[in-house]
Amino acid sequence: MPEDLFDILEEVLDAASDRRKKRDKKAKKRARRGEYEEPAHQSGGLLGRITSLFQPVPPPEPARPEPSPEAELDAAYRQQLRLLDDVRRSIDEVAEARRRMEERAARNRQRMADFEAQARQHLIDGRDDLARVALERKRLGEAQAGEFERELASLDREHTQLLRAEARLEAKIEAFRTRRDVLHSQRASAEAQARISEAYGGLTEESSDVAYTIRRIETHTRELRSRGAAADQMLDEGLLEGVEDPRTRFDRQLALSEVDADLERLRRQLDDEAGRR
Amino acid sequence: MIVRIIGEGQYRLDDALIEDLNALDERLQEYLEAGDEAHFSALLHQMAQHVRHRGTPLADDELVQSDAILPPGDATLDEVLALLGDEGLIPG
Numbered sequence: 001m002p003e004d005l006f007d008i009l010e011e012v013l014d015a016a017s018d019r020r021k022k023r024d025k026k027a028k029k030r031a032r033r034g035e036y037e038e039p040a041h042q043s044g045g046l047l048g049r050i051t052s053l054f055q056p057v058p059p060p061e062p063a064r065p066e067p068s069p070e071a072e073l074d075a076a077y078r079q080q081l082r083l084l085d086d087v088r089r090s091i092d093e094v095a096e097a098r099r100r101m102e103e104r105a106a107r108n109r110q111r112m113a114d115f116e117a118q119a120r121q122h123l124i125d126g127r128d129d130l131a132r133v134a135l136e137r138k139r140l141g142e143a144q145a146g147e148f149e150r151e152l153a154s155l156d157r158e159h160t161q162l163l164r165a166e167a168r169l170e171a172k173i174e175a176f177r178t179r180r181d182v183l184h185s186q187r188a189s190a191e192a193q194a195r196i197s198e199a200y201g202g203l204t205e206e207s208s209d210v211a212y213t214i215r216r217i218e219t220h221t222r223e224l225r226s227r228g229a230a231a232d233q234m235l236d237e238g239l240l241e242g243v244e245d246p247r248t249r250f251d252r253q254l255a256l257s258e259v260d261a262d263l264e265r266l267r268r269q270l271d272d273e274a275g276r277r
Numbered sequence: 278m279i280v281r282i283i284g285e286g287q288y289r290l291d292d293a294l295i296e297d298l299n300a301l302d303e304r305l306q307e308y309l310e311a312g313d314e315a316h317f318s319a320l321l322h323q324m325a326q327h328v329r330h331r332g333t334p335l336a337d338d339e340l341v342q343s344d345a346i347l348p349p350g351d352a353t354l355d356e357v358l359a360l361l362g363d364e365g366l367i368p369g
Binding site: 002005008009012013015016017019020023045046047048049050051053054055161164165167168170171172174175176179198199201202203205206209212213216 | 281283284285286293296297298299300301302303304305306309315316319320323336337338339340341342343344345346347348349356357360361
């Protein structure tokens, strides 16, 4: 986080607070004079632009008498049910991505154990150079284990996010269905028409949110899939040069000294074992 | 005032907080236009926190439109730019 952010926040919020005080003062004066003042509203800034993307424009008129409002509402209802299916499909996909990620993490753990065993054998054979390579690969595997943990945590968050989205959408669809049924039974009621119109706007916004969230999460899981497949293949083939190394330069230098320490540890282990024999 | 955080849900906030939100929104827009990823991400994250802490979550079955919609708190500048250039977000 940029160090100056809290200063910026303080400055921006102080300015907003000053504006609010001035507005309140003016409002009191106007109230004393019996004048009406427009309430403050959300500006047309960045949030305004995003808001307009997620809400129906122009406002729908599903409750107008012609053409059949019932047909329009039924179509909207069916559309939301399809979206609910998409959310459920996406939940399954994230669960599947998590399962694959766990498998990769398990393979990675196995590879690390294999590299350790290889390093040990190379030392027995007097090939310290090859033992070092095996231990470097093991260290890279350890760095990747950290990446797996982060990705698994992120998939867990996305899974929870989708489950919440499913619950919200389900509840909203049900509320919408109730209002639609009321409208069906009281077609002439202006109040029912107004309520269904408002509900339609709320449901459309929720649907846009859910559709965007699904797309964002799917993009992430697709990226994970392709990155994972490429890294697995290269690691399986031992082509470490092409694998994206998640470590910083500092971490890599640290890892080199850790490789030296690993080599020493293995040598001591072998010496101890030889001594016992 | 109702504020939505995309991917998270809607919150009811005191109307008086609109001034804060507008002021932060202006600053956010400036960072977006300047391509200042670090400040943009940090401020967006803080705005989402502000809404969560100062607002009350709406019940799942409430069907109302929001007065303002905030991108996900962890959205990158590129993601928001893509979102602004987006078409057809509203299904159908």
